[in-house]
Amino acid sequence: MTLEPEYAEKLAVLAERAHTQEGTLARSLLSQAIDEADIDARSIVEILDGIPGAFERAEHGIEEIRAGKGIPLDDL
Secondary structure, X not given: OOOOHHHHHHHHHXXXXXXXXXXXXXXXXXXXXXXXXXXXXXXXXXXXXXXXOHHHHHHHHHHHHHOOOOXXXXXO
16 A cells, blocks of 8 residues: 555654554554444445545556555565
């Protein structure tokens, strides 16, 4: 997963403060967000539609994975 630079910096600072790796913290935060999220599909679509450039970034990510540029989450 690729974060916007400002969020990557926040994650790095949080990980440093927590004395843990960024990938470990990111997985934990994402898991918590998923657990707390409303699983209604309409809510998810509304959230995704509200993220500027989300569709384009998702397509770019798919292209990167197909080109072999991805990093498995376990390697983060």
